[in-house]
Amino acid sequence: MFNYIIKRFKKIVIRILALLFFLTFLLMVFLYLNYRLGDKYPNPNDVYTYITNNKTDTYLNENNKNFLKEKDIWALRLDKNGKVIESFNKPREVKNKFEITDVVSFNRYYLADYPVFTYIVGDGIILFAYPKNSLDKFPFNYYNYQNLVFNMWLVVIFIVLFLLFVYVFYRMDIRDILKNIAPFQKAIDGLFEDDYEKLDESGELRDLALSINKANEKYNNLKKSQSKWIRGVSHDVRTPLAKISWELNKENKNDLDTKNIQDQVLKISNILEGLNLTMSLANIDKENFEAKSPLKVIRKVIVDKLNENPEREIVFENRLRDPDIKLKMDPTLFYRMVENIIKNSLAYTEGKIYLIISNPDNQLIIRVLDQGCGVDEDIIKRINDEDLTNITRHGLGIFISKQIAELHDGKFYIENKDQGLDVSFIFDLIN
Numbered sequence: 001m002f003n004y005i006i007k008r009f010k011k012i013v014i015r016i017l018a019l020l021f022f023l024t025f026l027l028m029v030f031l032y033l034n035y036r037l038g039d040k041y042p043n044p045n046d047v048y049t050y051i052t053n054n055k056t057d058t059y060l061n062e063n064n065k066n067f068l069k070e071k072d073i074w075a076l077r078l079d080k081n082g083k084v085i086e087s088f089n090k091p092r093e094v095k096n097k098f099e100i101t102d103v104v105s106f107n108r109y110y111l112a113d114y115p116v117f118t119y120i121v122g123d124g125i126i127l128f129a130y131p132k133n134s135l136d137k138f139p140f141n142y143y144n145y146q147n148l149v150f151n152m153w154l155v156v157i158f159i160v161l162f163l164l165f166v167y168v169f170y171r172m173d174i175r176d177i178l179k180n181i182a183p184f185q186k187a188i189d190g191l192f193e194d195d196y197e198k199l200d201e202s203g204e205l206r207d208l209a210l211s212i213n214k215a216n217e218k219y220n221n222l223k224k225s226q227s228k229w230i231r232g233v234s235h236d237v238r239t240p241l242a243k244i245s246w247e248l249n250k251e252n253k254n255d256l257d258t259k260n261i262q263d264q265v266l267k268i269s270n271i272l273e274g275l276n277l278t279m280s281l282a283n284i285d286k287e288n289f290e291a292k293s294p295l296k297v298i299r300k301v302i303v304d305k306l307n308e309n310p311e312r313e314i315v316f317e318n319r320l321r322d323p324d325i326k327l328k329m330d331p332t333l334f335y336r337m338v339e340n341i342i343k344n345s346l347a348y349t350e351g352k353i354y355l356i357i358s359n360p361d362n363q364l365i366i367r368v369l370d371q372g373c374g375v376d377e378d379i380i381k382r383i384n385d386e387d388l389t390n391i392t393r394h395g396l397g398i399f400i401s402k403q404i405a406e407l408h409d410g411k412f413y414i415e416n417k418d419q420g421l422d423v424s425f426i427f428d429l430i431n
Helices: 002-036 044-053 062-070 100-108 145-189 206-251 256-281 294-308 331-348 377-384 393-407
Strands: 074-078 084-088 114-121 124-129 135-137 142-144 290-292 314-319 327-329 353-358 363-370 411-417 420-428
Touching: 002 145, 044 062, 044 114, 044 124, 062 084, 100 114, 145 206, 256 393, 290 294, 294 314, 294 327, 294 331, 294 353, 294 363, 327 331, 331 353, 331 363, 331 393, 331 420, 377 393, 377 411, 393 411, 393 420
Parallel strands: 314 353
Antiparallel strands: 074 084, 074 124, 114 124, 135 142, 290 327, 353 363, 363 420, 411 420
């Protein structure tokens, strides 16, 4: 598993580095193209050279004006007193007379927000002004404003694209990882289930697949060995128990010691039967369950128990809104589930036994209450924890009922109430 994660991490790093190299190369290409295409506004020195080389008796003659117009530049020539003696396309907001402080200011910065460049000609100066937001001036240099904005946007786009591609690659890798891990998660969740699907033992996660499949195989072997061991012990113990019981019955003794021995023999036999049933429940295929009426099964349990115990009272409360409800079940096991709880109440209590059946919210609820002393809390904890150690015979019967309920995808609840034991089974009904 660790090697798989390292490999995936290496792939992610390689992809990110490759992406970074590609986007850096792309950025350099765009910057170069921007540099090549950034000649919209000519260099001020080139403008000055052209104007001086083509002057006549005036600097701003028709030829030079056409040149300036083509370059979208306006110009002024000032005498030594700061007065405008020549101009071309001068904006209205620009005055016709400048003080020496004005000249110093726009020589280094701007004139009415126009980037300007000044040169000495004769005893005066000539000024070239570029459009607003075309060039930015520093005290020592200048740069193309539009190129700057473009380059800034290019850097932003580069960063956004880089982060976007990293995120896309991340999502792709995470999705790929989750896709590869999903079968393992499913296999681990169903590791101890009968419908476990064996993992493909190939690819980057081959070692992990082998380990999980091997764990399932060990579990199945252990379960089979356990089942065989219990069946073997049951068979080996039942034979001498049967002989003991037969000898006791043959002697026809009715003393207290004989009766106690017979009770213990019966108790051991019942425990062995319960253990065998517990193991067999783990191998039952639920696909063979059929939709049957739980009401009919419950009524049969009540009738049978009353016939066996005519002196006892079992109060049946049918609160079903629909008497024809169905539940996917094995009727024999469902019968045993309810019977175990009723038999437990009959054996260990003397008062009334209540059996209530209802179906609120598309569920079937079977509730059994008795008027006894309840069950030891330690036994209840062991039943809920599925711990069979030191569990008594009637505790084993309750545990089997819990197993049968869960086999039918139901829920089992048990608790002691002031008046006795309260056991509930809850099942989802068939739509």
